[in-house]
Amino acid sequence: MEKLVIGIDVGGTRIRAALARSAGGGVLRTASAGAGNPRSVPPEVLASRLAACVAPLAAAEAPGTGRIAAVVAGVAGAEPRNPDDAGTRVAHAALRTALRRGGVRPVPLQIRGDTEIAFAAGPDAPSEGVVAIAGTGACAARITGRRQTATIDGHGWLLGDEGSGFWIARQALRAALRSLDGRGPATSLAGLLTAATGGGEPGERGAGAEAPGRAAAGPVVRIALVDAGFAGAPVEIARLCPVVVRAAAAGDAVAGAILDEAADHLAETVAVLAPAPGEPLVTTGALLAPAGPLLPRFTARMRPYDVTPAPVPDGLAGAVALARTML
Template identity: 50%
Template sequence: MDGSGIQYVVGLDAGGTRTRARLAEAATGRTVGEGLGGPGNALSVPAEALVRHLAEALREAGAGALPVAAVVGGFAGGGPGGGREKARAALTGALAQLGAAPGRVEVRGDAEVAFAAGPGAPADGLVLIAGTGAAGARVRERRMVAAVDGDGWLLGDAGSGFWLGREALRAVLRALDGRGPETALAEPVGALCGGLAKERIVGYAYGAHPVRLAELSPLVVRAAEAGDAVAAGLLDRAADELAGTVRALRPVAGEPLVVTGGLLGPGGPLLGRLAERVGELGLRPSPVRDGVGGAVALARLPVS
């Protein structure tokens, strides 16, 4: 507590692109401060960088200036059997840098905090994330009990931003060598790669970490909005993949389905397409901006 007797909690949503932190009053949930840091994927971000990114977000939110009773961090790659211990060590280290000593520090998977961000902070149902990567999960009593995809850029993340970026490059390569139809994606891809030649495009794809291809997903969205059939087809396929992830979780008609990430959050370019597909399953997606509100909600819960 500070001099006013108010208790504070912190929620974090550490994703593949950035880390968000929120400092809030424990009793009311009123936001006191927010902060941003670098990528927080517990599997792919080096340990020292992960500590630094978490500390950036926590410091900007004000976590070092007020006494914090509880911290809940949701991490991409932070599920059981994944990078949970690495995430816990990084979060503890970041809090120590700020001189914060909360009574409770809890690490969750990003799916758990995203689900808790849904309307009414639900305890049971489904969550689907589609941003840089993509994953679905079933949550029961606020714990993930089943997961689908989230297998990373090499093995999965079907329908994600990375998936769309990769498919955009493949579509342009096929248009260039005659294996596929012409597409308006060629012009922006050529500008990005420094020329519309196979060597340029392949060099761009292999010249940095593959996850960078997620940055191309907005090109697909813009081309589809302008009427390009190839780009629209990629968005349809991405939505099909994500709907398939939901189906694999054996949904029950009417149960909560919380969706988030750059592609499915409020106003997301795949939200309408997904809604059509899961509507056939008796589901209605509830989009949330991110999981930081859910992390705060979990931090405010009494210890069971």
């Protein structure tokens, strides 16, 4: 009977799972559920969400299809290299529970870092090279023998994640407030961000671009921007990043400078890993995926190192590829 594998990409925003043949070829079936970072999602909730992904895949296991023989889950918030890592332990237990609930017999399974599955999702499932991830957070890692051996940044929204979606949104909020105060250059970001958060009075939402007397702008706009920065979780603040991208595309110099600086940070993060000329560099995350808004800027900054980014949508294909290596 043909063997099947399950690959799972457990992200901070959503979980995606895929069933595939161990011998290669395309995905047979996929499923998805909500956020899965074990450091922010309660264990029982994580198990339930994983089970919601596993069950429809297990239902496809049949005499005419094959049997599930291996499972790999790449988990944001897990550090498999550390035997005492709480995130890895929680994810492993939750996945075991999910497989049992989904009707999957006990099979070999691995919890891998999200950088490892992201890198393995690159062209020809590479085993050596560098990966850069920029979404809500940001980090880069060196992969050796399909294992993460060095990590740069990924320190979270408060201490790091420079160049990430959260970082971009926070810089935009700061720039908007500086503009309103008269301490920074004029920018359309104040009005755009206020509108995006639903704050401010209709007549005040345009304040901050070319409005004279910016320091006298209505306090409601300022309060709305400050509230947006303090009231939301990091992932909610990061959702303002597309506003900055659109403003830059429309010619806002301040927004463009923020995106340039974000790309500088990401390039610096990768540079610390000293990529060799021609070495595989896989990128993913909303900002560095195939249509990611920072990809052109980042690619230009990688040219001096003679490396060309290979963007992938996510790590799901990499999780499948790593599951196949277990058989």
